[in-house]
Amino acid sequence: MRAALATIYLLALASTLHAGIIHVEAEQWDLIGGGTVRVLERDIASAGRTVSYWEKPGVWLEYVVNIPRADSYLLSLGYALSWPDTVRRITVDGKPVGDVLLPTTGSWNDFAGRTLETLHIPPLTAGRHTIRFTNLDSRGLSLDWFSLHTADEFPFDRDLTETEHIALVKALFVSVVSSSKGPWRKGGVCVDFNVRPMRRMALGEYILTAPIASFKRTSTTQTEKLAVFSTHAAGRLTTYLTDGKTLWMIVVSRDEAAVDLPVPFLRGHRRLVTAVADGQRRINLTNAELSPAKAKHVVVGALHITAAPGLQVVPGTKRGDLTLGALRLDLQSWGKLRIGAARYSLRWGQDAPTAGLECDKNSCVIRETQRRFPTLARFYGEAMFNAHISPSGNVAISDLRTDRVVRVDYP
Numbered sequence: 335m336r337a338a339l340a341t342i343y344l345l346a347l348a349s350t351l352h353a354g355i356i357h358v359e360a361e362q363w364d365l366i367g368g369g370t371v372r373v374l375e376r377d378i379a380s381a382g383r384t385v386s387y388w389e390k391p392g393v394w395l396e397y398v399v400n401i402p403r404a405d406s407y408l409l410s411l412g413y414a415l416s417w418p419d420t421v422r423r424i425t426v427d428g429k430p431v432g433d434v435l436l437p438t439t440g441s442w443n444d445f446a447g448r449t450l451e452t453l454h455i456p457p458l459t460a461g462r463h464t465i466r467f468t469n470l471d472s473r474g475l476s477l478d479w480f481s482l483h484t485a486d487e488f489p490f491d492r493d494l495t496e497t498e499h500i501a502l503v504k505a506l507f508v509s510v511v512s513s514s515k516g517p518w519r520k521g522g523v524c525v526d527f528n529v530r531p532m533r534r535m536a537l538g539e540y541i542l543t544a545p546i547a548s549f550k551r552t553s554t555t556q557t558e559k560l561a562v563f564s565t566h567a568a569g570r571l572t573t574y575l576t577d578g579k580t581l582w583m584i585v586v587s588r589d590e591a592a593v594d595l596p597v598p599f600l601r602g603h604r605r606l607v608t609a610v611a612d613g614q615r616r617i618n619l620t621n622a623e624l625s626p627a628k629a630k631h632v633v634v635g636a637l638h639i640t641a642a643p644g645l646q647v648v649p650g651t652k653r654g655d656l657t658l659g660a661l662r663l664d665l666q667s668w669g670k671l672r673i674g675a676a677r678y679s680l681r682w683g684q685d686a687p688t689a690g691l692e693c694d695k696n697s698c699v700i701r702e703t704q705r706r707f708p709t710l711a712r713f714y715g716e717a718m719f720n721a722h723i724s725p726s727g728n729v730a731i732s733d734l735r736t737d738r739v740v741r742v743d744y745p
Contacts, residue, residue, distance in 0.1 A: 356399050356407075358465075360385040360477040368468070369393035378614060379445060379478045380412060386442075386476040394468040395477075405484055406457045409465075410449045412478035416442045420473040424453060425466040431455050433470060437636060440680075443613050444633045445478050451493060458482075494603045501656040518554055520561035521578015535574075535596055537581050538680050540637050541603075542596030550745060559735040560718060566745040573729055573742050577718050581678040582689075584700055585663060586671055586727045586744060592646065595661040595676055598634050606635045609659065611647050619659025620650040631688070632661065641676040642666075642691035642700070668693045669725050675700045698723040 361373045361383045372387040385395070401407075409424065415438050423433050432453045439446040467477070517526035524536040535542040549567040556562075563574045570593075573584040585593055598606055609617045611629035618624060619634075627647045632639045639645065643666045650657040665672035675689045690701045700721040722730045727744030 356482040363395040365396040389474040396466040407482045414476040417473040421470040423468040518563045523576040544596040592662045624649040640688045642689040
């Protein structure tokens with residue numbers, strides 16, 4: 335089974351590589367100094383291995399690469415990082431070219447690719463060159479691989495160009511008159527339907543954007559611990575709720591089998607192009623040749639999305655001049671209704687809350703499922719709510735921290 339997963343991962347990675355890209359596995363260093371690192375066997379890593387236990391400041395790894403032609407190159411890294419961030423100094427041919435802050439990928443199990451666009455590597459001549467990575471802090475890094483490539487060959491988590499940004503707006507967003515008076519905000523979470531010409535949500539450093547749908551009315555309710563925002567459209571009720579750290583979406587519909595979820599970008603319209611489904615399969619969201627994947631848990635950047643009954647991760651489709659992947663929430667049939675829930679969070683762990691959907695003949699309940707050990711509760715927080723859906727589609731949200739119930743009527 336592990337061998338099969340490793341094969342799938344390598345095929346997904348290989349499909350993103352083009353001729354002329356210089357790809358180096360991290361464990362194939364030529365020189366090491368300042369201390370030691372360890373090479374770990376990891377099925378989900380490229381070539382099945384990764385360099386880890388790289389915590390000591392000053393430890394460096396140096397690689398000799400052969401450049402096939404003179405050109406200007408960018409550097410991309412594949413890595414996993416559970417810490418909030420870490421800093422590595424990049425040296426080319428003995429000359430420092432920049433200190434790079436690498437953000438978390440969520441956990442040591444989540445490998446992600448990142449292009450270091452702000453790193454100014456001088457144009458390289460054809461022939462042999464050295465690349466050195468030096469740890470500047472006391473945080474570890476699980477380095478999987480790195481690549482040198484031209485700007486048009488290997489776009490990992492990069493900024494949208496002006497042309498792409500215009501194409502994104504034209505392809506996905508249309509202006510509507512919203513009944514919402516302004517952004518709905520609690521803590522680090524914001525839902526705003528007045529940002530023309532797009533519907534926008536924010537979670538920490540992540541912007542979630544989606545085609546704006548016409549809706550008849552909106553409603554907003556605050557409890558001591560929760561904020562609840564709902565949109566009422568023909569045949570669909572979408573309820574957003576948050577404690578200021580985690581964003582939930584609950585969808586009740588009459589006839590939709592699946593609904594598109596917001597596409598995540600980093601602030602500044604930075605494009606995230608790689609998703610990891612269920613900690614196993616890497617999916618290039620710009621590659622239309624890969625088949626869609628079903629998953630319960632998807633990681634895009636450091637953003638974790640869980641769903642019930644499940645998600646579809648759809649690789650890139652052409653929308654105007656822009657290729658974008660999509661996340662779709664599957665809806666479960668219950669009587670005359672279809673129901674689903676998705677959870678967006680920057681916090682994750684083996685026992686973190688996930689989306690739970692339990693339906694029987696008389697009731698349907700959406701709740702956070704979690705092992706409530708005291709130490710984990712302090713880190714993740716206790717479960718926020720239970721949402722009870724009636725056969726007519728009305729939603730009753732019980733705030734578990736205050737015992738208050740918020741009721742949202744189905745349109």
